[in-house]
Amino acid sequence: MISFELTEEQREIRDWVHEFAEREIRPVAAHYDETEEFPWPVVRKAAEVGIYGHEFLGQTFADPTGIMPALVAEELCWGCAGIALAIQGTGLPVAAIFNQGTPEQIATWIPACYGTPQEPALGAFCVTEPDAGSDVSSMRTRAVKKNGDWVINGRKIFITNGGIADVHVVVAAVDPDLGVRGQASFVVPKGTPGLRQGKKEKKMGIRASHTAEVLFEDVRVPSDCLLGGEERLEARIRRARSGEHSRSAVALKTFEATRPIVGAQALGIARAAFEFALQYAKERKQFGRPIIENQAIAFKLADMATEIEAARALIWRALWESRHGGEFKKAEGSMAKLKAGEVAVKVTEEAIQICGGYGYIRDFPVEKWHRDAKIYTLFEGTSEIQRLVISRAISE
Numbered sequence: 001m002i003s004f005e006l007t008e009e010q011r012e013i014r015d016w017v018h019e020f021a022e023r024e025i026r027p028v029a030a031h032y033d034e035t036e037e038f039p040w041p042v043v044r045k046a047a048e049v050g051i052y053g054h055e056f057l058g059q060t061f062a063d064p065t066g067i068m069p070a071l072v073a074e075e076l077c078w079g080c081a082g083i084a085l086a087i088q089g090t091g092l093p094v095a096a097i098f099n100q101g102t103p104e105q106i107a108t109w110i111p112a113c114y115g116t117p118q119e120p121a122l123g124a125f126c127v128t129e130p131d132a133g134s135d136v137s138s139m140r141t142r143a144v145k146k147n148g149d150w151v152i153n154g155r156k157i158f159i160t161n162g163g164i165a166d167v168h169v170v171v172a173a174v175d176p177d178l179g180v181r182g183q184a185s186f187v188v189p190k191g192t193p194g195l196r197q198g199k200k201e202k203k204m205g206i207r208a209s210h211t212a213e214v215l216f217e218d219v220r221v222p223s224d225c226l227l228g229g230e231e232r233l234e235a236r237i238r239r240a241r242s243g244e245h246s247r248s249a250v251a252l253k254t255f256e257a258t259r260p261i262v263g264a265q266a267l268g269i270a271r272a273a274f275e276f277a278l279q280y281a282k283e284r285k286q287f288g289r290p291i292i293e294n295q296a297i298a299f300k301l302a303d304m305a306t307e308i309e310a311a312r313a314l315i316w317r318a319l320w321e322s323r324h325g326g327e328f329k330k331a332e333g334s335m336a337k338l339k340a341g342e343v344a345v346k347v348t349e350e351a352i353q354i355c356g357g358y359g360y361i362r363d364f365p366v367e368k369w370h371r372d373a374k375i376y377t378l379f380e381g382t383s384e385i386q387r388l389v390i391s392r393a394i395s396e
């Protein structure tokens with residue numbers, strides 16, 4: 001049976017998160033956009049009220065339809081995508097630990113990523129390198145086994161929460177000849193000698209989110225920091241060496257799982273811009289009547305509304321699919337992220353157009369939403385890479 005009706009619990013959580021976004025995030029969004037500071041007070045507040053942490057994540061993921069994480073992401077990003085990412089960015093390393101870790105690793109490291117309601121912590125997922133962006137197979141970071149420990153050397157760039165995280169999950173090549181199939185993920189706790197933050201990036205948008213280079217110089221971690229454990233890694237490498245087909249590229253698997261939720265973040269920005277532009281078009285008068293009475297403006301709004309609904313339908317469908325069918329069969333996660341990212345860019349651009357010159361001025365929030373939206377066609381797989389994944393899936 002297909003139903004788009006939200007359950008009472010889903011509505012309650014959505015409304016609660018929306019209220020938080022309206023009360024705690026929106027009023028400070030421009031400040032953090034301007035200063036590029038990490039919004040610790042908002043993250044602490046989120047932890048205090050229970051919107052941050054593994055218990056909350058577990059509660060939303062326990063939802064039988066699978067869409068609750070999207071409802072939460074949409075509302076937080078409706079408030080501000082940069083601040084929302086400061087709250088939700090830890091979800092990426094958590095997804096890696098959840099997908100790849102042993103039950104003991106999941107029980108230890110997921111709570112460590114979030115900390116406590118009194119002292120929230122952060123996680124970071126380190127994949128991208130200067131010469132390995134979309135092409136994860138060309139990764140140079142190496143992990144070598146020495147006297148029972150793993151020693152990691154390499155340089156990661158553009159890492160959300162990089163260097164300030166309490167837990168870094170780093171993907172490294174253990175058998176570089178095997179490309180992505182010779183890679184493994186390691187947990188590196190804060191304070192491990194040799195782990196340090198490099199350059200902090202200044203960005204076009206999502207400026208409240210911390211993005212930095214992370215350096216690994218002879219970082220030594222015990223073998224139980226290898227996600228999934230030694231036996232599983234050895235078996236995977238044996239299979240890859242014997243030429244057996246495998247879909248278990250560690251970094252790619254994590255991104256596949258998180259894509260619809262990333263799409264929901266983009267959707268939140270699009271909805272914020274649409275709502276603002278609609279209201280403005282009703283109020284702004286030119287030539288003696290509200291500008292919405294011009295078909296040119298009303299049709300823009302009609303397209304924006306339609307595109308938002310289409311993106312949401314793809315996101316919910318993908319999450320429903322992954323909840324009920326396990327892995328995506330036709331790249332539904334990529335479709336959802338592709339559509340939502342491009343809708344967010346288009347809708348925020350049209351919102352600026354509807355607001356005219358005011359839309360281009362920082363006193364109005366729409367130019368920020370446009371800058372924030374652009375990242376959604378770039379990170380966690382560019383739009384081109386999503387199209388590549390989809391084209392492969394439909395021709396399989």
Ligand SMILES: Cc1cc2nc3c(=O)[nH]c(=O)nc-3n(C[C@H](O)[C@H](O)[C@H](O)COP(=O)(O)OP(=O)(O)OC[C@H]3O[C@@H](n4cnc5c(N)ncnc54)[C@H](O)[C@@H]3O)c2cc1C
Binds near residue numbers: 092124134160384388
């Ligand atoms: C704010 C921000 C936060 C980020 N957070 C993280 C993080 O937490 N962890 C992490 O590991 N990474 C993170 N990233 C990195 C991000 O995932 C990469 O930037 C992204 O994957 C693209 O890689 P690239 O920048 O090297 O671009 P490239 O891969 O060099 O791509 C350049 C252009 O070429 C296109 N292209 C490349 N290959 C193909 C192809 N085969 N076919 C068609 N077109 C192609 C791309 O689509 C793009 O348009 C973040 C980036 C930013 C900007």
